[in-house]
Amino acid sequence: MNTANFNLPKDVAKILVDPIAQTDLERLHAAYTWMRANNAFGRATIDGFDPFWxxxxxxxxxxxxxDNNLFHNGDYxxxxRPKAAINHIIATTGCPHIVKGLVHSDGDEHKNLRALTQAWFMPNSLLKLDGRIRxxxxxxxxxxxxxxGNVVDFAKDIALYYPLHVIMDILGVPPEDEPRMLMLTQELFASEDPELKRARQGVSASPSDMGKALMAVxxxxxxxxxxxxxxxxxxxxxxxxxxLANAVVNGKPLSNMQRIAYFLIIATAGHDTTSSSSAIAMWALSRFPELLxxxxADPSLIPQFVDEALRFASPVRHFMRTATxxxxxxxxxxxxxxxxMLCYGSANRDEEVFxxxxxxxxxxxxxxxxxxxxxGHVCLGQHLAKLEMRILFEELIPRLQSVEPAGEMDLVASCFIAGPKHLPVRCIVH
Structure with a gap:
C-alpha cells in the first residue's frame, strides 16, 4: 500500500501538536482511542512539521x-516541534537539540553518561533519604x-513545591534558588502555555520565536x-x-554541553513530572470518595494508588525516536x-493491556x-518519583479527613510534558 493510505485524518493529527487542544483530556483521549482502534500506527502530515509516525x-x-539500536534518541x-523551531535550534547549537546530554544520546555515550549518577537514584541509595523526604x-x-476548610490550589501551591525541594536538595541547589528553578522549568516545559511561557503574550508566537525562547531559557x-x-x-x-562538576568519562571531562544538559534534565524533569502525578493522585481522592x-483502612495499598495515579497522569505526553x-x-x-512519536498516554489506556x-x-x-x-532510556528518577509520592500520601492520608473538588482542574497547555496547572480542592486535615 502507498504510505498515504496510512495517513491520519488531519483533524486527528493536529491534536497531537496543538497545546490548547491537549488541555482537553476528553478530546485528547478520544483521539488516542480512535487511533488505537482504527490506525494504531498512523502517519501524521501537518503543515509546518516534519511528517511522523x-x-x-x-x-x-x-x-x-x-530497541535502542534501531530507534535512536539523538539523531533528530x-x-x-515545528520544523522552523528545530531549524533555529540547529542553527544555534549545531544539532537538533537545545542541549545534548543524557536523554539525547545513544549507545555507549548514553550508557556512560547514565552510569555517572545512576547509583544516586537506585532504591538502596534512596533509602538513606527517607527521613529527609518524610x-x-x-x-x-x-x-x-x-x-x-478553605479552597487550596493543590497543583499550584502544594504539588509543585514538594518534589522541587527534594530534587534540589539532592542536586545541591539552595532553597532560596528553588523559585528560580521552578520558573525556568515552567518556561522550558510549558513554552506554549500563555500563563507560564516566557513571553506572556499568548500562544501566537511564530515557530522560530518558540526556538528563540527555548534557547533563552x-x-x-x-x-x-x-x-x-x-x-x-x-x-x-x-x-x-x-x-557532575568533576565528572570524567573514559578519562575525559564531560563537554560543557553534556554537563549543562545533565544539570538541566535533573533540575527540570526531576520534579515537574512528579508534581503532575501527585496532583492527579489528589484529584482522584477528591473525585472518587471511596478511595480515601x-x-x-489499608495503607499498604498506597503504592498501588501511586502506580495508578502515574498511569492516569502519564505526564510525559510523548518522546520522539528516529529510525536508523x-x-x-x-x-x-x-x-x-x-x-x-511514542504516545505514552495512549499506551497507558490501551484496552488490550488495561x-x-x-x-x-x-x-x-x-x-x-x-x-x-x-x-534503556527508562526514567533515571523513577524510583525517586515513586518514593516521593508514596511518602507524601503515607503522611497525608492518615491526617486527611475529607477532600472534595472546589472547581475544575486546569491543565498546562503543552504537547510534551503536561499535568494539572490548577487543582482547586477543599480539604480537612488534622
Whole structure:
C-alpha cells in the first residue's frame, strides 16, 4: 500500500501538536482511542512539521523503546516541534537539540553518561533519604492543615513545591534558588502555555520565536549552573552537583554541553513530572470518595494508588525516536530517518493491556504502565518519583479527613510534558 493510505485524518493529527487542544483530556483521549482502534500506527502530515509516525499501542511503544539500536534518541529532535523551531535550534547549537546530554544520546555515550549518577537514584541509595523526604512531606501536610476548610490550589501551591525541594536538595541547589528553578522549568516545559511561557503574550508566537525562547531559557540555566560548577570544583560537597562538576568519562571531562544538559534534565524533569502525578493522585481522592476510607483502612495499598495515579497522569505526553534503518511495523514500511512519536498516554489506556482503562483502579496488579518509559532510556528518577509520592500520601492520608473538588482542574497547555496547572480542592486535615 502507498504510505498515504496510512495517513491520519488531519483533524486527528493536529491534536497531537496543538497545546490548547491537549488541555482537553476528553478530546485528547478520544483521539488516542480512535487511533488505537482504527490506525494504531498512523502517519501524521501537518503543515509546518516534519511528517511522523504515531505510535499508540502499548506493545509498539514498548518494543520501540527497547530497541535502542534501531530507534535512536539523538539523531533528530526528541520532542515534536515545528520544523522552523528545530531549524533555529540547529542553527544555534549545531544539532537538533537545545542541549545534548543524557536523554539525547545513544549507545555507549548514553550508557556512560547514565552510569555517572545512576547509583544516586537506585532504591538502596534512596533509602538513606527517607527521613529527609518524610520531613519535607510532613511540612507539606502541615501547610494543608493551615488552610483547613478553605479552597487550596493543590497543583499550584502544594504539588509543585514538594518534589522541587527534594530534587534540589539532592542536586545541591539552595532553597532560596528553588523559585528560580521552578520558573525556568515552567518556561522550558510549558513554552506554549500563555500563563507560564516566557513571553506572556499568548500562544501566537511564530515557530522560530518558540526556538528563540527555548534557547533563552537554556542560556539562563547555563548561566546559573556555570556558577554552581565553579563553586563545586573549589568547594566539593556530597551532592550530585559536585559529581557532575568533576565528572570524567573514559578519562575525559564531560563537554560543557553534556554537563549543562545533565544539570538541566535533573533540575527540570526531576520534579515537574512528579508534581503532575501527585496532583492527579489528589484529584482522584477528591473525585472518587471511596478511595480515601479504603486507603486509610489499608495503607499498604498506597503504592498501588501511586502506580495508578502515574498511569492516569502519564505526564510525559510523548518522546520522539528516529529510525536508523528500514523496518516494518504493523504492515507499515518505516524508512531510515523516519520520525516516530511514542504516545505514552495512549499506551497507558490501551484496552488490550488495561481492563476498563478509563477507570481509576488501584487494584491493578501488575500495573504495566509506561509513565516512566521502558528499556534503556527508562526514567533515571523513577524510583525517586515513586518514593516521593508514596511518602507524601503515607503522611497525608492518615491526617486527611475529607477532600472534595472546589472547581475544575486546569491543565498546562503543552504537547510534551503536561499535568494539572490548577487543582482547586477543599480539604480537612488534622
Amino acid at each position: 504515531v505510535v499508540t499501542k502499548h506493545a509498539d511503544v514498548s518494543a520501540i523503546s527497547r 529532535s526528541l520532542t515534536c 520531613t519535607f512531606a510532613t511540612s507539606i501536610v502541615d501547610k494543608l492543615q493551615q488552610g483547613n 537554556v542560556a539562563d540555566f547555563n548561566d546559573y549552573f556555570e556558577r554552581v560548577i565553579a563553586d563545586r570544583r573549589t568547594n566539593p560537597r556530597n551532592d550530585v552537583a559536585t559529581l 476510607p479504603r486507603l486509610k 534503518a528500514d523496518t516494518e511495523i504493523r504492515g507499515r514500511t518505516i524508512r531510515k530517518g523516519d520520525w516516530l 481492563e476498563n482503562p478509563f477507570h481509576f483502579n488501584i487494584d491493578r496488579k501488575p500495573n504495566r504502565h509506561l509513565a516512566f518509559g521502558i528499556g
